[in-house]
Amino acid sequence: MTTIPEHERVRLEAVARDDLPLEELIARRLRGEPLQYIEGTAAFGPLDLLVDERVLIPRPETEGMFDLATRMVRSPEVIVDLCTGSGALALALKSRFPSAAVFATDISHDAVEVATDNRYRTGLQVYLAEGDLFDPLPTAILGTVDLIVANPPYVAEVDFDSLPADVQWEPKVALVSGPTGLEVIQRIGASAASWLRPGGVVICEIGEKQGVSATSSFMDLPAIVRQDLTGRDRYIVAVKP
Ligand SMILES: C[S@@+](CC[C@H](N)C(=O)[O-])C[C@H]1O[C@@H](n2cnc3c(N)ncnc32)[C@H](O)[C@@H]1O
Structure with a gap:
């Protein structure tokens, strides 16, 4: 530029x-620094959140997941946001469903710090914990969750260098999942069913070419692929029977 x-x-x-x-x-x-990092904030749904180099800048596709989630669940009591980053989905869902208990996790200490700042900034009380996917969640909510949302890293290691320059400013842990890009999605797919209540919903963001392989990762659940507003395969959705 x-x-x-x-x-x-x-x-x-x-x-x-x-x-x-x-x-x-x-x-x-x-x-090449992203505009939102320079401004220090990014809009997400109803919220204006702090962002900096410690977290991914929330994307319109993820707002699409927020909209999809709010259409699929009515009065959720327990919500989980895996890979919360800035806290975008967890906080937006708490603002939409104030009486729900919202649990959010992230493996990055930096991200949990930013999400904590955003919790303070928005005044929305969500539970935030540092750790791997479901590990930091209280076992008391096993089998009770109404809604799981996740925007995990899904880029393959080999593709990182070809990402646009401004995207490479964002944390690698937020983008790259492992050699295939499917590693984190597969682990979410393997465990989601045990955390959901019957009728509970899981929605996971995916890369646009990952629909078939990501669907088969949700082996205990009847998963389907949904498209974003531009018609690209971007979400795995499953309802626990
Ligand atoms: C694509 S970003 C999504 C951030 C936010 N949910 C959003 O949509 O803007 C992925 C996030 O997953 C976190 N992450 C990566 N591996 C993880 C793991 N094994 N367990 C929990 N969080 C993880 C990263 O630190 C990063 O914050």
């Missing part, structure tokens, strides 16, 4: 201060 578009300049002007001059912000953007 050699110049920045006018609409980005306007946004950077709004962030500039005496101790953070516009020229410095433009230089950061020209080096």
Whole structure:
């Protein structure tokens, strides 16, 4: 990038201060730093969340998962958000379903710190825990969960270098899952059924070419692939019988 578009300049002007001059912000953007990291915030559904290099910038596709989830469940009592990052899905779901108990986990200490800041910023009381997928969840909710959402890392190690430059600013742990890209999805698929109550729903974001292989990862559940607003395969959805 050699110049920045006018609409980005306007946004950077709004962030500039005496101790953070516009020229410095433009230089950061020209080096490829995502606009939202420079601004320090990103919109997600009804919320405006803090973001920085410790977390993935929440995406429109994930807002699509939030919308899908709110259409699929009525009055959930227990919600789990795996791989919560900035806390986007957990906090948006808590704001939509205030009486639900919302549990969110992330393996990254940095991400849990940002999610904790966002919990404070929004005043939404969700349970946040650092650890691997379901491990930090209280066993008392086994078999009781109404809704599991997850936007896991799903890029294959070999594909990381070909991601767009601004995406490579984001944490690798948020993007890369392992040699095939399916590793984390497969582990979610293997355990989701035991945490759901009968009739409970799991929705997992996937890469657009992962529909067939990701569906077979949810072996204990009748999983289907759903598309995003642009028609790409982006979500695995399953309801526990
Ligand atoms: C694609 S980001 C999604 C963040 C957020 N849910 C969103 O949609 O904006 C994936 C997140 O998963 C976390 N993560 C990666 N491996 C994990 C694991 N085994 N258990 C829990 N979290 C994990 C990363 O730290 C990162 O925050």
